[in-house]
Amino acid sequence: MSDFVKISRDGDVAIVTIDNPPVNALSFQVREPLMQALTSMRDEPSVAAIVIACAGRTFVAGADITEFGKPMQQPELRAILATLETIAKPTVAAIHGTALGGGLELTLGCHFRVADPGAKLGLPEVKLGLLPGGGGTVRLPRLVGALKALKMIVSGTPIGAVEAHEAGLVDAVFEGDLTTHAVNFAREIARKGGPFTPVRDRDDRLGETDLAALDAEAADLARKARGLEAPIACAQSVRNAITLPFDEALAAERALFVKLVASDQSRAQRHLFFAEREAAKIPGKDIVKRRIARVGVIGAGAMGGGIAMAFANGGYPVTLLETSHEALQRGLATIDKNYAVSVARGSLTEDARRQRFAQFKGSTDYADLTDCDLIVEAVFEDMAVKKEVFGKLGAVAKPGAILATNTSYLDINEIAASTSRPQDVLGLHFFSPANVMKLLEIVRADKTAPDALATVVDMARRIGKVAVVVGVCHGFVGNRMLAARGSESEALLLEGATPSQIDKAFTDFGWPMGPFQMGDLAGLDIGWRNRKARGLTAVIADTLCEQGRFGQKTGRGFYLYEAGARTPVPDPEVEVLIRDKAAEKGIAPRAISAEEIIERTLYPLINEGAKILEQGIAARASDIDVVWVNGYGFPIGKGGPMFWAGFEGAARIIERLDHWHQRTGKDVFEPAPLLKRMAETGSWGAGG
Ligand code: 3HC
Numbered sequence: 001m002s003d004f005v006k007i008s009r010d011g012d013v014a015i016v017t018i019d020n021p022p023v024n025a026l027s028f029q030v031r032e033p034l035m036q037a038l039t040s041m042r043d044e045p046s047v048a049a050i051v052i053a054c055a056g057r058t059f060v061a062g063a064d065i066t067e068f069g070k071p072m073q074q075p076e077l078r079a080i081l082a083t084l085e086t087i088a089k090p091t092v093a094a095i096h097g098t099a100l101g102g103g104l105e106l107t108l109g110c111h112f113r114v115a116d117p118g119a120k121l122g123l124p125e126v127k128l129g130l131l132p133g134g135g136g137t138v139r140l141p142r143l144v145g146a147l148k149a150l151k152m153i154v155s156g157t158p159i160g161a162v163e164a165h166e167a168g169l170v171d172a173v174f175e176g177d178l179t180t181h182a183v184n185f186a187r188e189i190a191r192k193g194g195p196f197t198p199v200r201d202r203d204d205r206l207g208e209t210d211l212a213a214l215d216a217e218a219a220d221l222a223r224k225a226r227g228l229e230a231p232i233a234c235a236q237s238v239r240n241a242i243t244l245p246f247d248e249a250l251a252a253e254r255a256l257f258v259k260l261v262a263s264d265q266s267r268a269q270r271h272l273f274f275a276e277r278e279a280a281k282i283p284g285k286d287i288v289k290r291r292i293a294r295v296g297v298i299g300a301g302a303m304g305g306g307i308a309m310a311f312a313n314g315g316y317p318v319t320l321l322e323t324s325h326e327a328l329q330r331g332l333a334t335i336d337k338n339y340a341v342s343v344a345r346g347s348l349t350e351d352a353r354r355q356r357f358a359q360f361k362g363s364t365d366y367a368d369l370t371d372c373d374l375i376v377e378a379v380f381e382d383m384a385v386k387k388e389v390f391g392k393l394g395a396v397a398k399p400g401a402i403l404a405t406n407t408s409y410l411d412i413n414e415i416a417a418s419t420s421r422p423q424d425v426l427g428l429h430f431f432s433p434a435n436v437m438k439l440l441e442i443v444r445a446d447k448t449a450p451d452a453l454a455t456v457v458d459m460a461r462r463i464g465k466v467a468v469v470v471g472v473c474h475g476f477v478g479n480r481m482l483a484a485r486g487s488e489s490e491a492l493l494l495e496g497a498t499p500s501q502i503d504k505a506f507t508d509f510g511w512p513m514g515p516f517q518m519g520d521l522a523g524l525d526i527g528w529r530n531r532k533a534r535g536l537t538a539v540i541a542d543t544l545c546e547q548g549r550f551g552q553k554t555g556r557g558f559y560l561y562e563a564g565a566r567t568p569v570p571d572p573e574v575e576v577l578i579r580d581k582a583a584e585k586g587i588a589p590r591a592i593s594a595e596e597i598i599e600r601t602l603y604p605l606i607n608e609g610a611k612i613l614e615q616g617i618a619a620r621a622s623d624i625d626v627v628w629v630n631g632y633g634f635p636i637g638k639g640g641p642m643f644w645a646g647f648e649g650a651a652r653i654i655e656r657l658d659h660w661h662q663r664t665g666k667d668v669f670e671p672a673p674l675l676k677r678m679a680e681t682g683s684w685g686a687g688g
Contacts, residue, residue, distance in 0.1 A: 002033035007041065010183045012048040012190070014041040023061035024054045026102045028073040035075045035083060042087045049090045049186035052110060053179050058097025059119070060106055065128065065270055068261050077102050077134040078254070084109035085198040090189045094182035095119045095170070100158060105134035108143070111196040112189065114172045114182050115161040121169060122158025128273060129230045129266030129637065133257030137237035138249045139199045143168050146209040146242055147217065153234045154221045168205070200246050209242050227510050228637050229265055264647060268639025272629055275622035275640070279468045282457055282619075289455040290400055296321060296372035298389060300331020300362075303406060304378035306434030309335055312359040313435060314463030319361045319368055328362045335360065338435070366396045373398075374459065376428055378406040386410060387418040394419035402452045404428040408479055412445040412472050422447035426456065429476060431631045439631035440465035441476050466630045471617040477609075478627045480617075481641070484608035484668045488600045489515050490538050491664075494582040496589035497597060499558040500570045505594040506601075510635025515601075516558040517568055520551035524558075539581050544574070600660065603653045606645045610672035613684060621684035642684060650679035 001007060004027075008015045016037045020030050041050050054060060063077065084091060084106075093099070093107035096116040104121050107113045115121070123132045123140065131137060132153065141149040144167040152159065164170040174181035189196075218235035225231040233256045240249040260266050296319045297308040308318045308331075322328035336357060342348035348356075361368070369375055375397055377389045386405060393403050403425045405415050416422035427443025440460050444453055453469065460467035470477045492502055503514025519527065519541070528545040531538060544557060551557030552566060559568030582589060609624045618624050625640020638644040645653060654671045661669035678684055 002029075004030045005033035005037050007037050009047075011187070012046060013051060013183045013186050014044070014047045014049070015051045015053055015179060015183065016041065017053050017055055018060060019055035021056050023058055023098075024056060024103070025062060025064040026060055026077055026106070027064035027067065031073075031075050031077065031080060035080050038080065038083055038087070042083075042089070047089065048190040049092065050087065051092045051094055051179065051182045051186050052106065053094040053182065054096070056097075059093075059095045059099040060103030061098050062101030062103050062124070063134070065273060068270060069267070077105065078250075081105065081109035081135055085200060088194065088196070090186055090194070090196050092182050092186040092189070094178050095121065095161070096178050098122075098158065101125050101132060101136075102134050105132060105136045105139070108135065108139040108199050111198065112171045112185070113164075113169065114174060114178070114185055115164065115170045116178045117161050117173050117175060119161040119164075120158040121161070121164045122156065123153050124156040124158065126154060126156040126230045126234055127269065129228070129263060129269035130260050131230060131234045131237055131253065131256055133254065133261070135200075135250055135253065137234065137253050138241045138246060140169070141209075141238055141241045142199050142202045142205060145205050146214055146238055149241075150214060150217060150221075150235060150238045153238060154231045206242050211239075211242065214239060214242070226507075226512075227635070229263060230260055230269075233260055265637035268643055269636055271622065271639045271643050272625060272636060275620075275626050276466050276630075278620065279466070279623045279626045280457060280461065282453060282469055284450050284454065287451050287454055289458055290373065290402065290451055292316065292373040292402075292455065292459055294319065294372045296369040296375035297378060298369075298375065299378035300328055300334075301378070302334075303430065303432060303434060305331050305335050305338075306432065306436075307376055307378055307406060307428075307430050308360065309338065309356075309435035310430070310463050310465070312356045314459075315359075316463070317359050317361070319363055319372055321363050321366065321369060323364065325364055328364060332360065332362055366392050369393070369396055370398055372401060374402045374404065374456070376404045376406055378430075381407060381410065383410055383414065386415050390415055390418045390425070394421060397424075400424070402426065402455060404456070406430055409475050411474075412443050413447075416445045416447055423449040424452055426452060427472075427476070428456065429478075431478075437631065438464070438466045439478070439627060440467045441478060441627065441631075442467050442469045443472060443476055444469055445472055466626060468623045468627050469619065470623075470627075471615070473612075473615070473617050477612055477618050477624055478631050480612065481605050481608045481624070481628070482632065485601050485605040486515060487604055487666065487668045488660075490540050492592060492597060492600060493540055493578050494585060494587050495592060496582075497592040498570065498575055498578070500568070501592070501594075502597050503568075505597040508594060509598055510637060512633040520557035520559055520561075520568065521566075523551050523553055525550045539585075540578055543577060543581070599656050602641065602644075603648075603656055604668040606641050606653060607657055607670075607672050607675055608668065609642050609645075610674040610678070610684075614672060614674045645678070646682070650675055650682075654679055 004020050006017045018024050018030055041047050091110040092112045093110045094114055096119050099107055099121045101124055104123055123136045125132050137153055148167055161170055161173050165173050221235055222232050237253045237256055240252045295311045295316045297304050298321045300320050300322045308320050311318050339353045343350055343353050375393055379385055379389055405427050412427045416425035425445055426448045429441035431437035431439050442456055457467055499516035503517050506514035524541055524545050549556040552561050555561050558574060560571045612618050621642035624642050628634035628640050629636055634640055654675055657669045657671045
């Protein structure tokens with residue numbers, strides 16, 4: 001017996017209970033006593049059957065991720081599974097909460113699996129840049145068929161107990177006390193008598209595999225992997241499960257796992273796993289939070305509507321406020337339509353759609369916001385307009401209500417000063433579409449009360465957002481760094497690169513799209529308006545806008561778009577325009593490499609990140625990575641800009657920045673002191 005694994009008896013059934021809070025990860029401290037418990041119960045004549053269960057809120061949620069990259073202490077999970085498969089008595093896994101990764105693999109070593117109706121089962125290793133390394137790719141296809149296994153393993157998305165039952169992964173689903181049901185199930189099976197076939201020997205479902213269909217599916221998944229190695233390894237390993245004998249397939253899976261666990265991509269993805277959890281931690285998180293029972297959203301346009309949906313999806317009743325009845329009806333109709341699309345796609349049931357829509361109460365009267373505990377304004381991005389809204393809110397909102405602005409750039413301290421209660425004011429910077437995008441920048445203003453901040457951090461989790469707390473500055477973390485990334489885009493064009501060459505360098509790096517495709521998608525007029533407001537110019541983009549080329553919405557921008565199509569087609573006219581503007585400035589075109597494109601755009605971005613850290617706008621380098629991966633599509637296999645900087649080497653980044661700083665004199669190239677410290681110490685400091 002150990003603190004982590006306990007054995008109890010219910011008559012002739014032994015119950016082996018794993019107890020390793022919070023998620024029962026299979027750390028060494030669990031594996032060793034688990035192995036002992038299984039061996040002793042196997043050899044104990046008075047035991048007729050064995051149930052493996054877990055204490056606490058979940059079944060085993062996987063291997064202990066913190067152990068990866070270190071020498072693995074014996075026994076490994078594989079050895080435990082091999083032992084399980086030597087047991088002739090029936091073995092039953094009792095699954096509640098989440099059986100993930102090594103946790104699900106542990107259940108696949110058992111003869112039977114029973115589950116609570118709310119349980120979720122999956123192999124999410126791919127999200128850590130890995131493949132299941134405990135036989136998951138070889139055993140799961142034997143239960144659910146190769147195609148279903150492929151989809152589960154490559155997506156990493158868990159399935160519910162009912163679906164798992166239908167698929168053949170789970171043998172029974174029980175309401176009520178799961179351990180009692182599992183014991184009864186095990187006793188009944190033992191009474192009927194064996195032999196009990198281990199999953200490894202259950203080959204009947206493998207025969208039904210259409211290898212051509214599997215290969216077609218795998219090829220499609222590989223295309224979507226955008227340079228990530230793990231999804232391809234997962235697909236290869238599932239194929240091995242069908243084409244190779246069990247032990248050979250298992251050995252091949254192991255070899256791939258060992259390779260991936262040491263890869264930069266997996267290191268990067270593991271960094272992000274912990275970074276996301278770390279970002280949600282703020283000092284004083286134990287302070288008493290305010291209660292949020294109802295949320296008000298001001299503005300029912302695209303942003304306000306999306307924000308309102310995000311709250312309704314998280315279970316909050318929402319009061320949606322607009323200036324006119326027509327605008328309100330338009331906003332509510334769009335929300336209704338969006339939910340209808342989800343129903344048509346099968347991601348929402350008709351019932352859930354009705355429930356969510358019933359959460360909305362529309363209004364055109366500020367007085368209706370008096371019962372809201374959190375009010376988010378999503379009105380036009382203009383300081384005077386925002387101040388007017390906050391002035392009204394100060395008067396109508398109940399004492400203690402949190403007042404949030406969804407500004408992307410404006411000074412929240414100035415907004416807070418326009419109310420009599422700056423302690424209640426903060427920023428909630430959602431990303432568009434707000435009901436879909438994971439990232440939420442929570443902006444702490446100078447006078448924001450700690451309990452208001454802690455309340456919205458909790459709320460963000462409830463509505464499924466990845467939250468990062470940031471400080472006030474122009475553009476906060478994400479948009480401020482985006483500006484630094486874009487500072488050289490036009491210069492690269494003028495010096496000889498084309499929009500499609502730059503965009504290709506970006507997509508080859510792993511971004512979902514390049515800056516010019518992105519500009520065309522978002523609308524070039526937005527940046528144009530911003531530049532004009534700030535007295536800035538961008539010679540190419542401004543000229544395109546003057547010609548009415550606003551991007552996809554006008555069929556022409558940096559690229560051409562066929563009617564109704566979203567595929568960018570390079571436009572020779574734009575290339576002529578670029579060359580003409582370059583000639584006017586006396587710039588002779590030269591060949592520009594993809595490497596230069598990446599360095600000249602990403603090194604300033606990292607440099608800006610270092611300045612943001614120095615100024616305390618972000619608390620940790622890893623917070624910045626979370627922002628960039630979840631809000632801007634930074635490739636997950638590179639771990640975010642600050643993590644990737646470690647691969648590039650700060651010394652090299654400084655050397656290139658110095659070079660361009662001397663050439664251009666631009667501030668974005670002036671190396672941050674923290675970058676220099678990083679070059680000396682190899683770390684960004686806290687959270688690096
Ligand atoms: N190893 C180590 N720590 C883990 C862990 C794991 N597998 N899973 C979760 N944790 C830690 C988290 O870091 C967090 O620690 P903290 O409190 O110090 O920040 C704590 O457990 C709680 O985690 P969450 O905040 O994520 O709790 P939730 O309740 O929101 O979510 C969960 C629970 C769904 C289980 C989620 O934690 C999760 O998805 N975990 C990872 C699951 C996973 O990827 N499993 C596969 C691991 S790889 C593997 O098994 C390889 C095998 O094939 C050999």
